[in-house]
Amino acid sequence: MIDQKNNIELSIVIPCLDEAETIEICIKKAKKFLLTNNISGEIVVGDNGSKDGSIEIIEKNGARLVHINKKGYGAALMGAIEASRGKFIIMGDADDSYDFSNLMPYILKLREGYDLVMGNRFKGGIKKGAMPFLHKYLGNPVLSFIGRLFFKIKIRDFHCGLRGFRKDSIKKLELRTTGMEFASEMVVKSSIFKLKITEVPTILSKDGRSRPPHLRTWRDGWRHLKFLLMYSPKWLFFYPGMFFFLLSTLFFILISINPIHAKELTFDLHTLTYCGAGIILSYQILSFSFLSRIYAINQGLIPVEKKFLNIFNFFNLEKGLLAGIFIFILGFLSSLNLFMDWRQEGYGNINDLNVSFRVLIPSVVMIIVGIQTIFLSFLSSIIGTIQNIKFLDE
Template sequence: MVEQKKNIELSIVIPCLNEAETIEICIKKAKNSLIENNISGEVVVGDNGSTDGSIEICQRNGAQVVHIDKKGYGAALMGAIEASKGKFIIMGDADDSYDFSNLMPFVLKLREGDDLVMGNRFKGGIEKGAMPFLHKYLGNPVLSFIGRLFFKIKIRDFHCGLRGFKKESIQKLELRTTGMEFASEMIVKASIFKLKITEVPTILSKDGRSRPPHLRTWRDGWRHLKFLLMYSPKWLFFYPGLILFLISTILFVIISMNPIHANKLTFDLHTLTYCGAGMVLSYQMLSFSYLSTIYAINQGLIPIKKSFLNIFSFFNLEKGVLTGLFIFVVGFYLSLDLFLNWRQDDYGRITDLSASFRILIPSIVMIIIGIQTIFLSFLSSIIGTIQNVKFLDGV
């Protein structure tokens, strides 16, 4: 038997949860592919608690069954991958929608040195009725575009379930998600850690099961999108925060000196107040970006970049606290000056509210941002010191 060879080159991994209708044909196609192409390999099924006879079918057809107690698509795959013995792994669903009889394009790319080989269903072909309308024209294109935009990944089919990879390379990524977003995590972290990724065409056939799939369009789509945002502090916090900060600051500076008149419109104190709020909010977003990047580096989610390391080294606790104190003192001085002027008027009614508020609002904004800067400096220092030695090793 092909599986009994000492050095296993390829493990074909299939997650399973009550797939009695289609699991047998998937295993047979996979095993025939190994035999026909003279590949030393095995078929490993990660069972997630099947009760419909799937386990017995797998065993009867010579597949290794790994029992995974933790529920979820990702959990089943991670358990099966861990138990597999192959140098290379090809994973695919158990619904007979992916062609396990045509795996050589993946194997050849892996042999050439690629770390992750993605199937591309849009290039290979999608049978009529194989992919729901929303998935084909909205979900997959949009999420794939976001993946390419956020992480500079050149692949066109971000969510193809048929993919091959070097076991050693993927294990170094320390994948953690247990649900459907496992597929996104693999690609994102492979890109972040500079693994070699490529695509090959593959055909998507109609689901061979009579029951609905485990995939839930909106729930799982949101989980994928949420994952992409969480792994990209730049797009979640930094870019929106930077744009809001620039717009708010520019308008804030202009209006704090004089109102803006545009035809019949006048942008004055109310706009100045909103711009001040925009500055505070955007500063918080930029702070979140900075802190989440430190945390992600400490947790091994993203690698350390020299540019960020230089920023972290330069803006240390002392410099951050001094900067925050300076901003706070300037804001406090402006407020104190207003108070002294009010006292000179015997605490009476302020006659020139416009001039007063043009000093009051900037002073409040500076006091808030100054205090936030002080606390940001302490918190970033705490995270950088306590969370993990990995981050400070490079400082």
């Protein structure tokens, strides 16, 4: 029942780049699974420019071959997924590290209504030599933990290469990354768009190739981490920005009133200056959080939430301008008062620099923050036309 063109339930998708040593056994295992379980399906191989005879082996074994010109793991998968005809898709690597003859746990979960079914190699078992030490005890656990923390996903193995999903559900996510970070993008966006996700135990075996894998530990690890940060403005910008803003503001206010003495240490004007710089810098970081979220929504990278839309509509251009002008005027009037005092001194040396700088530094901070608020209001209005977008909680 593999060759039926209509009413195909499952497409088994395999990315390929010079996998002549193992692609045949993967195709044979996939065929055996379809026949043994009487599943209407197909095997689709997305070839990324193989030159070692892989193409001939694919054609000889009766799998559908899709030529993908754009390089990259993600590009090969996206091309093959687009060409597939199945209601469900199970994707897996072509190195024989995953058992294509044992895919029923994925099918059962998909039939239950799950949109994405992830494999969990740490539950299923990692055979000796199947995963490098750094990947097993550092890379995968750390990146998976960050993913769970940032996106509130209960998946324990973010980067398992064997996973199943509903084609129509994943297609709505408009996945874009072409490299190894494609694996993270699928999980992250599935969570952001509230797809139904689960995982099943999966055994990882040592791959059957004699050559090194395409995966590069540090390069691809950084690409995964970079993707997780870019898709989480809260953790990249908002939380660090808010922490430093509150901390800087607290000490700024306290030192503005009186120096802080701690045994032999005295925190005074120098610390006040750094706290003022901290307020300005953290305010910029918070601005980046707001702007990046607006941009991501308008680009379709993340859905819009009603609570964010309410905040965006409340802090409109006019209110932002008024707030910025008000803060600027406070700083300007404070500076003007200092100038008048200096004028009374005949523009000479200021007698009490300590008192003067306790006014000068807050004045400068307010002037800068006021100007930033004015231009932030304009920029957010320029890039922030949020309309005709489906709400996340509808």
